[in-house]
Structure formats: structure tokens, C-alpha cells
Amino acid sequence: MKGFVSLARRLRLPLGAALLLSAGCGGTSTPPSDTATEVSSAPGNGAAQPSTARGASPQTPGVLTVPGEGRSRDLATLSIPLIISEEEGLLVPTETGPPISPAAEKAWRNLMRPDLAAEQWDAAQQALVELGAEATPLLNRELGSSEEYHREIAATLVAQLGTPSEATQKALLPLLDDKSLFVRANAAAALAPVAEHSETVVPVLTKLLKADDPQLRKMAAMNLSSFGKEAAPEVATLAAALEDSDAEVVLPVVQLLGRIGPRAEPAMQRLQQIAFEQEGEVKRAAQTAIEQIRTSANE
Incomplete structure (x- = not known):
């Protein structure tokens, strides 16, 4: 099973597992101050029921996301050329590749705003989750961002969208060695439902069982329920x-x-x-x- 986030750090478990820590859990990013990590669970509330060779397949990856509060983010942090769409008035990438949904771009820009209240951050995150596959090209782009915070949030959202596409799997695999434990854990949670990556994902999750942060350990244990x-x-x-x-x-x-x-x-x-x-x-x-x-x- 898996999990996700709320104020400065929050776990949600759509799948039955959980993912982790605040901005840069173990990384270099500075998390928002005066915030506490809390864990809330969706259906299943934690570990999946045991099955045979593999554990019960998670319905959704477990992830800890971090709101934009206290983070200095603006459009300048987007690493690709942008233009203004006359029809939507939104930023749309000019580089070649899968088209970016204007709705996804708008929700992402909202998520990156540093002045969002917790409720607004949650709404922006939920908007991307509800877009589902439509948000995938944007999230794949951000998984490769040079901005650690962008990779963290993108990995969290990908984990919440269910079994990733082949293109997304390819983008996730390098993140299993990311300097941010948050990125690493969410990437592992997102890849957990993909049997062919078990030999790579299981060691990442078991290593997180040794983490100092209790939420990281809990997330890792919950996601190991898939195996x-x-x-x-x-x-x-x-x-x-x-x-x-x-x-x-x-x-x-x-x-x-x-x-x-x-x-x-x-x-x-x-x-x-x-x-x-x-x-x-x-x-x-x-x-x-x-x-x-x-x-x-x-x-």
C-alpha cells in the first residue's frame, strides 16, 4: 500500500503505502518551519494483506508531498523555454516532445507558488492528480528537473497516479539514487507495482528502514507490503x-x-x-x- 502529504509534510495512502518526508528529507532543501509531520491513511490504513510471492498490489503509491509554503519558487525555476498560449493565457513549453496540458501547467504553477495556504496547496495537488494521464508529460518533465523541489513533488504525484507508463518508469529509475531521500522513496513507491523493477526497488526501500526519520521508516515498511x-x-x-x-x-x-x-x-x-x-x-x-x-x- 502507499501514502501522501498535507501541511509541511503529510502522508496519504491511496494505495496502502506511504512516502515521505518534507522538502529534502535528508537532502539540502530547507523545509517550512513550525510544521509537523502527520500521517493520515486512506482505505487500508497501512500494510497490505499478505498474499503469495508478491504482497497485495498497492492501489496507489505511498508518498509524502510538501506544500509550497516557505519555499521561494517562481516561473524562473522552470528549466525549459516557455511561451504564452493566446487561447488559455497559460505557459506552455516550446520544446519538442509530448504536449503539456495547459490545465496541468496551470496546476503545476499554482503548486510552485511560495505564498499558498495549506488548503490551496492541497487543491493544486489534487487538481494534478485528477488530471491523471493528462498530467503525465508534465510530471515526466519535472522528474528530470535540476530543481530538487520539483523532482520531489513530481515523484510524489507520479506515485499517486498508479502504475507508471514505460516513459515514466524510465524517468523514475535514476531517481532511486537521488540525493534527496524524499525523491528516492517516492520513486521507489511509484515503481513498486512494476514487478520487473522489484530487484532494484526492494533494496532502496529496505535501506530506508534504517532512516532516522520515523515517517520514512513507516513509508518504507508500508511499501514493502507489495513484495x-x-x-x-x-x-x-x-x-x-x-x-x-x-x-x-x-x-x-x-x-x-x-x-x-x-x-x-x-x-x-x-x-x-x-x-x-x-x-x-x-x-x-x-x-x-x-x-x-x-x-x-x-x-
Whole structure:
């Protein structure tokens, strides 16, 4: 499953996963001041239910977006030549390639305004999400922007639009190594539904389980709910994540270890400890994971 953002940093989970931090989580951008990160969830509220090899496919990528408040952005930050459309009075790129929707360009310009109130920022973001595929050419353009903030927001929005097109996948792959953890995490969330990129995406998400920011760890755990046995090479990191104090991180990881099966044996001792010491959903998930690992080993 996946997630998204609100005031200075917010998570939304249209798919069942979540993405991350404020402007430049781990990057160089300066986030708005006096704002708190809060997590809100859409249907599913977190981890996807376990399935077989892959986890339950997320309906929407998890992402943390950042509003324009406190960010100095203007039209000069757009890195391509622009002209004014006489019909719409909007900026339209003059470079060759897929045409940019005037509606998408207008919504993007609004999103980049530094003076937006939280509600206006949300409305501009929602306008782009509702455009769906119509917004894709613009978002692909911004994924390649030299402006870190542009890449962050574009990656967040792409993750919210569902399984990306081949062109968008091509634009997302380099961002898995982006200097911004925010960009990296959202790119991974957007690519999570694409099975052919599992071997690349899973290591990015598991590495984020070690992040200092708790929302980043939670986002990574939630997005890992999309996977199963293909995460086996990351068992050592997953087992270490079981020490996290946040149940919203531990629960999806426990479920993933169960789906991995016998190759998750190195995590068995910690799973048994959780099954003995914890209560509620985490306890039941650990008991199920232990049974899955043992059953698969005996087959």
C-alpha cells in the first residue's frame, strides 16, 4: 500500500503505502518551519494483506508531498523555454516532445507558488492528480528537473497516479539514487507495482528502514507490503527492522518475512520473541509468519 502529504509534510495512502518526508528529507532543501509531520491513511490504513510471492498490489503509491509554503519558487525555476498560449493565457513549453496540458501547467504553477495556504496547496495537488494521464508529460518533465523541489513533488504525484507508463518508469529509475531521500522513496513507491523493477526497488526501500526519520521508516515498511519472496536477499535488514519501536513499521515487516518463507529463518528468533512478548495484531502476525516459515521449509 502507499501514502501522501498535507501541511509541511503529510502522508496519504491511496494505495496502502506511504512516502515521505518534507522538502529534502535528508537532502539540502530547507523545509517550512513550525510544521509537523502527520500521517493520515486512506482505505487500508497501512500494510497490505499478505498474499503469495508478491504482497497485495498497492492501489496507489505511498508518498509524502510538501506544500509550497516557505519555499521561494517562481516561473524562473522552470528549466525549459516557455511561451504564452493566446487561447488559455497559460505557459506552455516550446520544446519538442509530448504536449503539456495547459490545465496541468496551470496546476503545476499554482503548486510552485511560495505564498499558498495549506488548503490551496492541497487543491493544486489534487487538481494534478485528477488530471491523471493528462498530467503525465508534465510530471515526466519535472522528474528530470535540476530543481530538487520539483523532482520531489513530481515523484510524489507520479506515485499517486498508479502504475507508471514505460516513459515514466524510465524517468523514475535514476531517481532511486537521488540525493534527496524524499525523491528516492517516492520513486521507489511509484515503481513498486512494476514487478520487473522489484530487484532494484526492494533494496532502496529496505535501506530506508534504517532512516532516522520515523515517517520514512513507516513509508518504507508500508511499501514493502507489495513484495514477497523477491525480498529474501534483504532478510538481514528486515530482521534488524523488527527492533523498531513503531508497530506500524514492525507489522508490515513481520508479514513480509512470513511471505518470504524458509529464507527468513535468520529472523525466526526475533519473530518468536515478538510472538511471546507483544499483543494484538503484531503478535498474531508474528505467529502467522513463524508458521509460514516452518510450513514452507517442510514442503
